[in-house]
Amino acid sequence: MAQTALNPKVSLPVSDWKKWLGVFPFFLFAILFLVLPSLRLVIGSFTNNEGQFTFANLLQLFQEKSILDAYWLSIRISAATAIGGGIFGFLLAYSVTVGGLPKPLRSALITFSGVASNFAGVPLAFAFIATLGRTGFVTALIKNLFGVNLYQQTDFDLYSFWGLSLTYMYFQFPLMVLIMAPALDGLKQEWREAAENLGASTTQYWLRVAFPVLLPSILGSMILLFGNAFGAYATAYALTGGRLGIITIQIGAQIRGDVLHNPGLGYAMAMGMVVVMAISLMGYSWLQKRSERWLR
Amino acid sequence: MSLLARIRRIPFWSWIWFILGALYFLLPLYATVNFSLRMERDVIGFKAYIRAFEDPEFLETFLYSNILALLTIIASIILIVPTAYWIRLRLPEARRIVEFITLLPFVVPAIILVFGLIRIYSSPIKIPFTDIRLLQPLTTFEVGTDILIVAGYVVLGLPYMYRSVDTGMRTVDVRTLTEAAQSLGASWFTIITRVILPNIRAALLSGALLTFAIVVGEVTLASFLGVPAFGPYLFLLGQHRAYEPAALSFASFLMTWLAMGLIQLFTGGQGQAAGTH
Numbered sequence: 001m002a003q004t005a006l007n008p009k010v011s012l013p014v015s016d017w018k019k020w021l022g023v024f025p026f027f028l029f030a031i032l033f034l035v036l037p038s039l040r041l042v043i044g045s046f047t048n049n050e051g052q053f054t055f056a057n058l059l060q061l062f063q064e065k066s067i068l069d070a071y072w073l074s075i076r077i078s079a080a081t082a083i084g085g086g087i088f089g090f091l092l093a094y095s096v097t098v099g100g101l102p103k104p105l106r107s108a109l110i111t112f113s114g115v116a117s118n119f120a121g122v123p124l125a126f127a128f129i130a131t132l133g134r135t136g137f138v139t140a141l142i143k144n145l146f147g148v149n150l151y152q153q154t155d156f157d158l159y160s161f162w163g164l165s166l167t168y169m170y171f172q173f174p175l176m177v178l179i180m181a182p183a184l185d186g187l188k189q190e191w192r193e194a195a196e197n198l199g200a201s202t203t204q205y206w207l208r209v210a211f212p213v214l215l216p217s218i219l220g221s222m223i224l225l226f227g228n229a230f231g232a233y234a235t236a237y238a239l240t241g242g243r244l245g246i247i248t249i250q251i252g253a254q255i256r257g258d259v260l261h262n263p264g265l266g267y268a269m270a271m272g273m274v275v276v277m278a279i280s281l282m283g284y285s286w287l288q289k290r291s292e293r294w295l296r
Numbered sequence: 297m298s299l300l301a302r303i304r305r306i307p308f309w310s311w312i313w314f315i316l317g318a319l320y321f322l323l324p325l326y327a328t329v330n331f332s333l334r335m336e337r338d339v340i341g342f343k344a345y346i347r348a349f350e351d352p353e354f355l356e357t358f359l360y361s362n363i364l365a366l367l368t369i370i371a372s373i374i375l376i377v378p379t380a381y382w383i384r385l386r387l388p389e390a391r392r393i394v395e396f397i398t399l400l401p402f403v404v405p406a407i408i409l410v411f412g413l414i415r416i417y418s419s420p421i422k423i424p425f426t427d428i429r430l431l432q433p434l435t436t437f438e439v440g441t442d443i444l445i446v447a448g449y450v451v452l453g454l455p456y457m458y459r460s461v462d463t464g465m466r467t468v469d470v471r472t473l474t475e476a477a478q479s480l481g482a483s484w485f486t487i488i489t490r491v492i493l494p495n496i497r498a499a500l501l502s503g504a505l506l507t508f509a510i511v512v513g514e515v516t517l518a519s520f521l522g523v524p525a526f527g528p529y530l531f532l533l534g535q536h537r538a539y540e541p542a543a544l545s546f547a548s549f550l551m552t553w554l555a556m557g558l559i560q561l562f563t564g565g566q567g568q569a570a571g572t573h
Contacts, residue, residue, distance in 0.1 A: 122545070123548040123549060
């Protein structure tokens with residue numbers, strides 16, 4: 001501020017409301033295309049078919065079995081891929097940062113993770129059909145190597161819980177790598193040396209020093225992965241053609257035509273999703289703040 | 297060093313994780329390429345690619361999606377650069393609320409956004425609290441739908457674009473540049489277009505490429521708003537063809553790779569993640 005005082009032209013007092021005019025277009029845009037549409041769903045979920053205020057839609061949300069099942073399936077898939085992707089992504093990030101692998105492998109992994117975490121939707125679904133579908137490459141490979149037909153001799157089905165989870169993993173664990181690699185870089189060499197000087201073994205160092213420091217960051221990232229999978233629609237739709245009833249697919253059906261025969265219930269379903277996403281984002285940012293205490 | 301000690305120095309588990317990761321990355325790609333090359337019986341060839349690229353509908357939808365991406369990028373820049381600039385220069389008190397808004401798309405996923413957009417803009421636009429119609433419903437005419445979808449894409453890209461631009465502005469001294477330009481008599485428009493934009497071009501480019509990666513293959517908004525974009529086309533093609541979609545999927549992967557590779561090149565830093573899954 002002291003700098004500007006030197007130049008009277010810039011520090012010219014502008015009345016408060018005029019200053020806010022500069023961000024008016026941004027706010028107008030946000031209101032028109034983000035706030036209003038969201039608000040419409042919120043209002044809709046508190047409105048009955050006659051246009052009156054009601055809590056009935058929200059209450060019904062917890063009674064309709066098909067909707068509860070859809071939420072539950074979405075939550076299970078998101079949790080499975082967040083935990084699985086989180087652990088695997090962490091191990092990968094570990095292997096290229098402090099794990100002692102050659103440097104070039106690190107940049108290769110980071111680049112590939114950037115691509116894979118952005119590679120989703122229809123092409124990803126098709127890639128997995130070519131890999132693990134009935135005539136997929138890996139399906140055939142397993143049949144030739146081990147004599148096991150995945151689709152006849154096991155319960156495996158690409159168009160089911162595990163199939164969709166495996167597909168989501170393709171963009172989940174790379175995201176974890178992208179977040180965890182910088183965090184692992186933040187582990188200071190001095191901590192390790194200090195621990196070793198005090199007689200700690202490698203295991204002790206990891207369990208008592210490194211892991212506790214990294215934990216908020218790991219949990220936070222897993223929550224982010226959870227939200228990432230929870231909001232996903234295109235990949236699941238392209239893979240299963242809408243047969244696997246996760247919550248986003250149910251909402252999609254509700255947009256196409258009022259399948260619940262109650263628009264208000266549809267809005268409530270959408271709002272429930274937003275609430276889950278909001279809770280996970282808050283959890284993420286809280287953990288992120290905690291992790292910044294040690295890692296910068 | 298004895299052989300045993302040397303073997304012990306090899307980070308065995310690190311290699312295991314890395315190889316597993318590499319397999320997870322590469323197997324689906326290999327399977328897709330392998331499949332896409334086998335359109336003709338017992339021949340390895342590019343027939344599926346030729347067929348796919350020759351389809352006039354492919355060209356139309358792909359071109360359309362690229363135009364949408366370009367419009368989205370232009371609209372985002374026009375919207376975000378002056379805002380981020382103004383916040384840095386004059387209105388730091390708006391930072392928190394603007395950053396909050398740019399995070400909202402994480403809470404409102406594409407499927408919810410399109411739900412809300414359709415419900416709001418499928419009725420005519422009136423002046424609030426009156427019955428005076430300004431415009432017919434946006435979803436009922438082509439330009440209206442295009443406006444709606446570009447706006448939706450700007451929202452989806454908002455977190456990434458804003459962060460890119462804001463990071464870019466952090467590295468240049470916005471205030472000094474502005475003062476220098478003003479003392480030479482430059483207008484606000486000139487300052488933004490001729491001074492600020494060129495100084496943050498690397499950040500803009502990375503935000504733009506990320507937006508591009510989001511928009512070109514996007515399915516959710518495009519299919520619910522019913523626009524002839526590449527994402528829905530690829531989805532429909534997959535319903536009744538086998539080899540061409542595989543070919544186009546691999547091509548999309550290469551495109552994503554190109555976009556991300558360019559971002560790495562320009563920012564020289566960590567990879568970025570966005571996406572409409």
